[in-house]
Each structure stands twice: as structure tokens, then as C-alpha cells.
Amino acid sequence: MTGFPTVRARRLRRTPAIRRMVTETRLDPSRLVLPAFVVNGEGIERPIATMPGHAQRSVDRVVDLAREAATAGIAGMILFGIPDEKDPEGTAAWDPDGPVPRALRAIKKAVPDLVLWADVCLCEYTIHGHCGPLRGTEVDNDAALPSLARAAVTYADAGADVVAPSDMMDGRVAAIRSGLDAAGHENVAVCSYAVKYASAYYGPFRDAAESAPAFGDRRSYQMDPANAREARREALLDVDEGADMIMVKPAGPYQDVIRDLRDRIDLPLVAYQVSGEMAMVEAAAAAGWIDRDRIIIESLTGIVRSGADIVITYFALDAARLIREQL
DSSP: OTTOOSOOGGGGGSSHHHHHHTOSSOOOGGGEEEEEEEESSSSOEEEOTTSTTOEEEEHHHHHHHHHHHHHTTOOEEEEEEEOSOOBTTOGGGGOTTSHHHHHHHHHHHHOTTSEEEEEEOSTTTBTTOOSSOEETTEEOHHHHHHHHHHHHHHHHHHTOSEEEEOSOOTTHHHHHHHHHHHTTOTTSEEEEEEEEBOOGGGHHHHHHHTOOOSSSOSTTTSBOTTOSHHHHHHHHHHHHHTOSEEEEESSGGGHHHHHHHHHHOOSOEEEEEOHHHHHHHHHHHHTTSSOHHHHHHHHHHHHHHTTOSEEEETTHHHHHHHHHHHO
16 A cells, blocks of 8 residues: 555564563562451451452461462562450550461461561551541551551561551651661561552451441541642652652552652552452452453553552452463
8 A cells, every 4th residue: 555654563463472572561470469367266267248259367278378379479468467356556466476477477487488568557456447546536646656666576576578557657667667677677678558548449458357447537647539749748758767668559540650659769669459449340240241350460460560560469369370371
């Protein structure tokens, strides 16, 4: 055809082999971290109705899950604990015999090469469900810092490789870094939930972790979904306080924020594909409206393409399988 452009973009899309050769963004299981919910007891695996395929598990069952994750090539697991008893201060968060420390010790023994992350927050451990002790009806930011540091040290003592404060208290990264160093854990990394939005996507997680606020909400300390410049400020503050990695949560609706931080910060960038993102995919797939497997890979590819180095996702095991099948 006379005058047709010499450039034909379709030449590099003709066959699966060519498409694989020129793929710009590559998923790998070693980029993925699998969340797990730990309870006391033995032989327990309580399915979470709002999170198909996930459960509250006792330590022995979490160890089984860790072995499965390691076999799949997944980089690590992040643990959330559900204690037997709660109090206003969240003291169970730093109980060395609590579900998370016990699970850390057991997994480290059984699967020593798996990178173990421990979420650091008080919401699962307080009777009011907020992320720190209260002063009236507000979280007392400064009073929360020693408790968060104490919890982080407890998890490091038990074998955590990474502690991840998710509370959004000002100054918590510096407090945790100082506490870890003073306890001889200078090699334990801090991944800050630096950019955690007050999102409606967390509902299923709050069922799983039994951490819904007893009153009010968390908008006074989690970020306004309308704000992006504030995200930059929060991330840079945590970098200055000594964070080793920076997290954005949720992932999918905030890929513009991930991209912006990727362009400005050289630290490893983590994105959390949260429970609501997962639950919507599962619900739509169950209704026959979408191709579940393709959506899993496409959504994770988009998150990595936007700049995330690591993705925490409830789809980690499925994604690892799908990646292997594509090779």
C-alpha cells in the first residue's frame, strides 16, 4: 500500500514468543509477599467469609502455609495477630508468647529462607480497635510510640526480618528504629506504611483481623484519599526517620501515587493490594463477570508497572502459579 507508515507496531505482537521477548514489565514471585492471620491454638483454620481462600490460622497451619509459599518462590509473608484478649493499651501486641511471635519462631525454624514481615500496629490488640491508646476519643500519638517500638522489638526478638508499622502515628519510624537498634536489632529492616489512606477498601481485612473501630473511624490519622502531595510529604518524612522501605496502601486506586514516589525516592517501594481489591475480583469472578486469572495478573502487572518493587497481595500463591504457567 503506497504511503503506508514504515513503522508497524504489530510486528512485535505477532507471536507469544515475540511478545515475551519485548515485555517491559515482568512479574516474578520473588516480588510478592503473602499476608497471613495468626491465632492461638492448634489445628485451627477458620475461613474468612469476605476473603475467599483465606483463613485465620493457628501457628501450625501458618507454618504449613509458609512452606507452600516458599515452594512457590514467594519472597515472604507478613503476619497479623488476633489475640485471645484485648485491653485499652493493646499490651498483647508485645506479648512474646502471642500468636505473631510464636509464628515467627516456628516459621523461621521450618522455612529459614522465607523473609518474615511483622505488621506493627495496635488496632488488633485494643478493645476499641484504634491504632494506639486513647486520650478521650482521640488516639494519643506520642503515647503510642513506645508501645509500637516495644512490639517491633518483640517481633524482631522472635525472628522478624522486616517490621512494618501500619499505625500512621507521627514519629513512629524513628521510635521503632531507635528501639530496634538499642535492642541489638540494627539489621532488622523497617518498612513504613508511609502512605496509608483512610480507605473503604479495608472492610474484609477488618473482619479477618477483628480490628474494626468500636466507634468513629481512622480518618484523623490515616490519609485523605483526595491527597497526593501529602503522600509525598509523609514518605519523605519516614525516609528521614530511617525507613528502609516505603509502602503505599491501597495499591490499585493509588498507582499515580506509587509512580510519583518511584520518581522521587530511591528506596524499595512496596504496594499493598488490599483485601477489598481482592474481594471485588473474587465476587465478580464468582458471578462469571470476569476472568479471574487474567485479572490477577493484569492488576499485579499494573501495580509493578507503576513503580512498585514489592507487592503484598492475597493473590500471591495464585499469582506465583500463573506466572509459572506463563513461562
